[in-house]
Amino acid sequence: MKKTLTTLAATAAVILTASAAMAQGMDKVKACFIYVGPVGDFGWSYQHDQGRQYAEKTLGTDKVETAFLESVPEGADAERAIERFARSGCNIIFTTSFGYMDATNKVAAQFPDVKFEHATGYKREHPNVATYDSKFFQGRYVIGQIAAKLSKTGSAGYIASFPIPEVVQGINSFMLGAQSINPDFKVKVVWVNTWFDPGKESDAAKALLDQGVDILTQHTDSTAPMQVAAERGAMAFGQASDMIAFGPNTQLTSIIDDWGPYYVERIKAVLDGTWTQTATWAGMAEGHVVMAPYTNMPDDVKAMAEATQAKITSGEFHPFTGPIMKQDGTEWLAQGVVADDATLAGLNFYVKGIEDKLPQ
Amino acid sequence: MLEAILLTIATAATPLLLAAIGELVAERSGVLNLGVEGMMIMGAVAAFAVAYTTGNPWLGALAGALAGVSFSLLFGLLTLTLATNQVASGLALTILGLGASGMLGESFVGLPGVKLEAVSIPVLSDLPLVGRLLFGQDPFFYLSILLGIGVWWFLFRSRAGLELRSVGANHASAHALGLKVIRVRYLAVMFGGLCAGLAGAQLTLVYTPQWVENMSAGRGWIALALVVFASWRPGRIVVGAYLFGAVSIGQLHAQALGIGLPSQLLSALPYLATIAVLVLISRDRRATLMNTPASLGQPFVPDR
Numbered sequence: 001m002k003k004t005l006t007t008l009a010a011t012a013a014v015i016l017t018a019s020a021a022m023a024q025g026m027d028k029v030k031a032c033f034i035y036v037g038p039v040g041d042f043g044w045s046y047q048h049d050q051g052r053q054y055a056e057k058t059l060g061t062d063k064v065e066t067a068f069l070e071s072v073p074e075g076a077d078a079e080r081a082i083e084r085f086a087r088s089g090c091n092i093i094f095t096t097s098f099g100y101m102d103a104t105n106k107v108a109a110q111f112p113d114v115k116f117e118h119a120t121g122y123k124r125e126h127p128n129v130a131t132y133d134s135k136f137f138q139g140r141y142v143i144g145q146i147a148a149k150l151s152k153t154g155s156a157g158y159i160a161s162f163p164i165p166e167v168v169q170g171i172n173s174f175m176l177g178a179q180s181i182n183p184d185f186k187v188k189v190v191w192v193n194t195w196f197d198p199g200k201e202s203d204a205a206k207a208l209l210d211q212g213v214d215i216l217t218q219h220t221d222s223t224a225p226m227q228v229a230a231e232r233g234a235m236a237f238g239q240a241s242d243m244i245a246f247g248p249n250t251q252l253t254s255i256i257d258d259w260g261p262y263y264v265e266r267i268k269a270v271l272d273g274t275w276t277q278t279a280t281w282a283g284m285a286e287g288h289v290v291m292a293p294y295t296n297m298p299d300d301v302k303a304m305a306e307a308t309q310a311k312i313t314s315g316e317f318h319p320f321t322g323p324i325m326k327q328d329g330t331e332w333l334a335q336g337v338v339a340d341d342a343t344l345a346g347l348n349f350y351v352k353g354i355e356d357k358l359p360q
Numbered sequence: 361m362l363e364a365i366l367l368t369i370a371t372a373a374t375p376l377l378l379a380a381i382g383e384l385v386a387e388r389s390g391v392l393n394l395g396v397e398g399m400m401i402m403g404a405v406a407a408f409a410v411a412y413t414t415g416n417p418w419l420g421a422l423a424g425a426l427a428g429v430s431f432s433l434l435f436g437l438l439t440l441t442l443a444t445n446q447v448a449s450g451l452a453l454t455i456l457g458l459g460a461s462g463m464l465g466e467s468f469v470g471l472p473g474v475k476l477e478a479v480s481i482p483v484l485s486d487l488p489l490v491g492r493l494l495f496g497q498d499p500f501f502y503l504s505i506l507l508g509i510g511v512w513w514f515l516f517r518s519r520a521g522l523e524l525r526s527v528g529a530n531h532a533s534a535h536a537l538g539l540k541v542i543r544v545r546y547l548a549v550m551f552g553g554l555c556a557g558l559a560g561a562q563l564t565l566v567y568t569p570q571w572v573e574n575m576s577a578g579r580g581w582i583a584l585a586l587v588v589f590a591s592w593r594p595g596r597i598v599v600g601a602y603l604f605g606a607v608s609i610g611q612l613h614a615q616a617l618g619i620g621l622p623s624q625l626l627s628a629l630p631y632l633a634t635i636a637v638l639v640l641i642s643r644d645r646r647a648t649l650m651n652t653p654a655s656l657g658q659p660f661v662p663d664r
Binding site (some may be wrong): 037038039040041042046070071157163188189190191192193194196197198199200202203204206207208210211222223224227241245246355356357359360 | 368470568578609622626
């Protein structure tokens with residue numbers, strides 16, 4: 001009994017010092033990451049893990065210790081995983097998929113001393129929850145322009161995962177980019193209802209190519225569509241990471257997610273005791289969205305892509321600038337009006353010209 | 361275009377067919393091996409690693425098969441020799457396989473693999489309409505069809521098949537008749553492992569020639585379900601696997617054509633259609649009961 005009491009007292013002391021340290025920075029931070037896919041997916045989760053490794057390397061292992069859980073399903077399992085991390089002494093937890101949103105907020109309520117960072121979500125119900133996302137749609141506008149320039153059939157195939165705002169932004173931005181070159185451009189959208197299933201993604205790629213598109217783009221995580229495009233002699237854009245190895249003569253460019261700088265910044269904030277709740281939505285300007293080298297295209301198309309990228313990076317141009325009509329033909333943005341971040345973050349409709357019906 | 365669609369369907373159906381045929385034989389002998397997914401993914405990683413290292417996809421296929429067999433032996437050791445619970449051991453095998461394959465395959469992530477090319481059978485592959493579809497395919501396709509027919513012949517037309525089925529129907533009686541229950545089951549489990557390993561090899565050598573963790577993405581479970589819904593009949597497994605493949609591919613085409621049905625419903629369609637059709641053709645309850653291996657899942661400990 002006495003022993004139990006001593007242990008209890010010791011634990012209490014540790015907790016007290018821990019929370020005291022919280023307020024004024026720490027000597028060492030334990031940063032934990034939860035991934036929706038395997039770190040070996042060479043896409044979304046892979047890039048987050050690259051970011052984790054970058055943070056560890058940049059800050060040094062004497063300052064930061066990291067841990068991760070991979071292939072954590074969205075939903076009830078996620079809550080358990082996040083809670084386990086919170087209990088195991090993590091100081092900051094990055095939950096890196098949209099579907100972890102509610103679970104993250106729920107666990108955050110129970111662990112006010114732990115910082116939570118949720119990727120791609122919009123709920124910050126407690127002061128210890130921050131959100132972060134990247135403006136991938138900026139890259140998608142550029143690839144839309146490239147697609148419209150290069151497609152001989154005037155159409156592109158779009159392999160989509162789930163009808164969430166992030167994906168809808170991408171499809172719209174791609175279409176707007178394409179329409180800026182060819183107003184009659186067509187986009188065929190196929191929803192595979194998964195983030196990661198190489199077989200299914202390759203089936204979708206084949207289906208789209210069989211229906212006559214000659215350029216593929218994807219918002220799923222595996223390199224399978226790139227490989228199918230390479231096999232069939234079509235063109236394709238990579239996703240999340242540079243997929244050039246899977247299509248040396250096929251990949252036009254790839255929208256790369258670079259999370260490293262953000263992870264360093266946030267972990268450092270915990271070290272310094274300056275962490276506050278934020279909602280970060282950074283893009284090309286901050287180096288979060290990086291374009292892989294423009295390859296397999298004529299010089300003039302490359303020059304156009306680079307010019308557009310430069311204009312988006314400098315802030316001179318925003319992909320969602322009016323006039324833009326909704327799919328049903330009603331006006332969304334008037335001439336010269338730029339969509340605000342809040343609207344974009346909850347985007348749930350298509351722009352004019354997309355023939356798919358958005359799943360609700 | 362129809363030919364291209366049919367080819368895609370065959371590629372999608374082949375791994376399901378291979379794995380399900382193997383599991384069918386194991387279950388007919390009375391062993392429920394829930395480790396199909398695990399054996400499949402081990403086959404996938406082994407096939408990729410060997411094909412990539414040697415540059416020879418045939419060696420890769422062999423490695424995939426061997427990986428499946430060795431993994432199934434582990435299952436055999438646990439459930440047949442040590443008579444542990446088959447459900448728990450099978451689940452453990454799946455979890456182990458998913459984890460171990462991720463670890464073994466770490467250095468192969470992000471590398472383009474070697475594709476096992478189609479083998480065209482001369483003359484026959486020039487036939488109009490069906491030529492390329494039936495005789496211009498990859499070796500896994502031929503193998504899966506041959507295995508389907510071979511397993512049917514073995515189970516229902518050969519003495520050894522009759523013995524295997526009697527072991528699955530009632531292991532105590534089979535034992536009393538002098539049949540070597542454990543040996544038969546070991547062989548059946550190994551055959552299941554071989555087929556699951558080949559199914560995995562098909563994933564990394566034909567379907568999507570690359571290695572990524574978890575790339576089997578639940579196909580082992582679909583194969584398991586096919587066996588049950590096909591009420592342990594090889595012919596129905598072929599029908600089920602191809603139906604599943606056809607509806608999966610068909611719904612993608614329907615989406616690309618823009619038919620305007622909710623994509624969530626379309627995604628669920630392969631499962632719904634396969635279950636509906638297989639339940640319909642298995643609706644004769646007496647026949648189904650007769651086909652169900654009565655000793656399925658029960659450990660056998662011979663009394664001496």
